[in-house]
Amino acid sequence: MRTLLILGVLVLGTLGSSTAQRPQDTPAGVPTPTSPRIQDPPADVPTYVIPRRPGPIEIDGRADDEAWNAADPIEFTFPWNDVTLEEPQTTIARLLYDDEALYVVFECVDPYLDSQVTERDGPVYEEDSVGLFLAPNPHDTSVYFGFEMNILGTLLDYVAYDGGEVRTPGESIRYEWRSEGVEIETTYEGTLNDHSDIDEGWVVEARIPFHNFRHYGARIPPQPGDLWHINLIRNAGYKGQFSLWSDTRAERPSFHHSAWFGIASFSFRVP
Numbered sequence: 527m528r529t530l531l532i533l534g535v536l537v538l539g540t541l542g543s544s545t546a547q548r549p550q551d552t553p554a555g556v557p558t559p560t561s562p563r564i565q566d567p568p569a570d571v572p573t574y575v576i577p578r579r580p581g582p583i584e585i586d587g588r589a590d591d592e593a594w595n596a597a598d599p600i601e602f603t604f605p606w607n608d609v610t611l612e613e614p615q616t617t618i619a620r621l622l623y624d625d626e627a628l629y630v631v632f633e634c635v636d637p638y639l640d641s642q643v644t645e646r647d648g649p650v651y652e653e654d655s656v657g658l659f660l661a662p663n664p665h666d667t668s669v670y671f672g673f674e675m676n677i678l679g680t681l682l683d684y685v686a687y688d689g690g691e692v693r694t695p696g697e698s699i700r701y702e703w704r705s706e707g708v709e710i711e712t713t714y715e716g717t718l719n720d721h722s723d724i725d726e727g728w729v730v731e732a733r734i735p736f737h738n739f740r741h742y743g744a745r746i747p748p749q750p751g752d753l754w755h756i757n758l759i760r761n762a763g764y765k766g767q768f769s770l771w772s773d774t775r776a777e778r779p780s781f782h783h784s785a786w787f788g789i790a791s792f793s794f795r796v797p
């Protein structure tokens with residue numbers, strides 16, 4: 527028994543030293559997730575064609591605008607949860623663009639709605655939130671912009687340098703960056719922050735004007751055929767799962783690796 531106890535202490539000691547690497551693994555303030563990887567990453571990063579918006583989009587937190595049907599669904603993967611053993615908390619996202627802005631909608635299945643942060647740039651990553659990461663300069667994907675939004679529509683926005691890899695607080699991820707003109711609306715079905723029952727889900731719909739990226743070497747507005755490296759992510763919240771579009775190859779839940787973002791191209795097709 528004594529040997530087992532000592533072994534236990536040794537194992538705990540090892541875990542302790544891995545959590546000490548937290549600044550490298552997660553951005554400032556992000557709780558350290560512990561689930562290890564349970565699936566091999568795919569050979570290639572995913573690709574997506576962003577259609578030109580074929581009709582009006584009302585930013586109202588509902589994905590029922592006819593125009594959204596033009597956008598293929600983006601499905602999220604679960605590198606760190608075995609969703610054959612637990613119910614996947616699925617996310618379907620879609621993207622559209624026009625001359626002024628990028629449009630995104632996330633539809634999230636969610637049994638436990640968990641969202642309290644209302645302050646701009648607050649820690650929405652600690653609760654139910656989705657994020658869109660955009661590296662608009664194809665010649666320098668080490669710089670990208672993050673837009674993380676919770677069920678209440680609270681926005682945490684930032685610019686990240688060094689591909690997001692340097693996590694010393696305030697170093698590569700700069701929360702002080704403020705986007706302009708972003709519209710966000712959300713809806714949900716269920717009881718917010720009451721985990722005694724089972725909820726249905728939530729929707730985030732947003733419009734992000736391209737002028738926010740005008741100083742970073744990208745072509746603004748993007749032209750048909752332009753390639754942006756992007757990712758879409760979902761934080762776990764209460765009893766949730768970390769999921770995303772393009773697998774970052776990380777051994778434990780970790781989103782900020784722009785080298786592994788997927789590739790989105792702006793469609794040539796005129797609707």
Ligand SMILES: [Ca+2]
Pocket residue numbers: 583584585586587588589590591731
């Ligand atoms: Ca809508």
Ligand SMILES: [Ca+2]
Pocket residue numbers: 636637638639640654762763764765766
């Ligand atoms: Ca949740």
Ligand SMILES: [Ca+2]
Pocket residue numbers: 647682683684700701702703704705
């Ligand atoms: Ca900010």
